[in-house]
Amino acid sequence: MSGLPQLLPVATFSLNPFTDLSDMLSNDFMRYAFMAGTAMALLGGLVGYFVVLRHLAFAGEALSHVAFAAALGSVLLGFDLLLGMFVITAGVALGMGTLADRARNRDVAVGTVLAWVLGLGALFLSIYTSSASAGSNGQIGVNVLFGSILGVQLQQAQEAVAIGIGATLLLLVISRPLLFATLDPSVATARGVPVKLLGVVFLVIVAVTVTEAVQVVGALLVLSLLVMPAAVAQRLTARPFVALFLSAALGVLFTLAGLTIGYYEPYPVSFLITTLAFGTYVGTLVWQQVRERWKHRASHRAQALEA
């Protein structure tokens, strides 16, 4: 059985962007991929901004692994994959949110749970691939791990858009108090902001985002859409709401660019999205350092001239 996310027949690229676009969008699967991808990337960019600010990258990673085990578990038990993934991941997020304060060494607690959940996923995968009749069964694990954006159906795309819009609205509603609670929890508490409740609600939003992202880039690459756009945005501007929307815009850009390149070139879309995200991040870091050195040198020269 061959198993990785399927590649597209290589389309040829003309130099007319309009024909290219209409050619690309004439395929149902590309339209659905664009729909689901945009909704997810938008949500991921917005949520990611707070994930980075609240140092929750590792928690997001753990939730994505929970989503993996949950997806395989629900398939094994015959539940709806998306629904099962969503319910279980949100449940774990609730648990993490309420327990987080008590854990002294949060990383270790998260890591230990994470390892076990993945072990559970491995067990489910083994049972599922060996019990069901041979065929495309080997595919499902890889799909969940590395994403299957090109296999998204109309109904899934609509669900993704609906969930994406709902979660985005919820996040925007709580964004101001959440920002306050993130930047200065003690002052926020004193002012009567429900810091703890906001933290838990936010983790549930992260869980929703992760479940969405699993479909686009897969459980293993969730952080490329959850953390990387926000990391770049935070380096480019210090103003919170500018960074928030820049992060969302970058996420959408990476996803759409990844899909478009994937349509013309025979590379997996998840790989393209992660590479674009990582490349932009490293590029930003290097560019900022070069610019700083330049400024430094320029000020030195000005001082030398004055003297």
Next chain:
Amino acid sequence: MDSSTVQPSWNLVTDLQLLFQYHFMHNAFLAGTIVAVVAGVVGYYMVLRAQAFAGHALAHVGFAGATGALLLGVSPIVGLLAVGLGAAMGIGALEERQGSARLGGGVAVAGVFTFGLGLGLLFLQLYSGQAENAYAILFGAVLGINDSDVVTIMVTAIVTLVLLAAIARPLLFASLDPDVAQARGVPVRALSIGFLVLLAFAVAEAVQVVGTLLIFALLVTPAAIAQHLTARPSRAIGLSVLFALLFTWSGLVVAYFGPYNVVGFYVTTFAFGTYLLVLLVKTVRHSLVGRTHPIREEAAA
């Protein structure tokens, strides 16, 4: 191999004979033992330095190493070591640019490992597109380890342990109090990158047994348990190794006799179960002690 048909008796000697009647089980136990020792020791330092996320990232990057090695036709461990080395340096360099690791919120680590995994996916696609290859790397294939793999694992293990022993004391100092260590002239930054490289080595070995995804069961959990049980470094390292060995062996035995031969699942389950048990016992004892000595609790608060 259909190991689910093997039935354990209540006679320990015959059970052991049954367990070791196949050569692949010899290799699995050998490799598992070596890896558990290395992971136990390196894991202690990793937990102490709060670098669990970095270890996780190095493990994930290992996926690219192993698939790249498949593509080039070399042994997976060579690819694992090479990519692990590169990623360790990369994380070190990026974190430095990003500012302190805490400020970055693990962003550098996240960037390196998602990119590494994406690359691994590409390599796998270029190689064959077979899902089975991915699963073997991701979840481990300890039952498929051959003789030359055991030798490679042994050699890397010895190198890792010797190097770690050489920097053990300054590393402990730099981990516990980086500022004072820096002031005393300990090369904190060099040690930090050096340790990441050793961590990459340990991860490259552990991938053979439990796979890139389940490594935490050997790297984090034993060390975390040991830290809960004792505060003394030497004793904690010993305990950490002991627990890692225990989880690996029991995982192998249960996978051999049990219904599913998913070694990784059993190893992670034993590790997680023990961790929960230790936490539970500690909490119960703490509340008991608190009840009998109300004054001590007040003093502590």
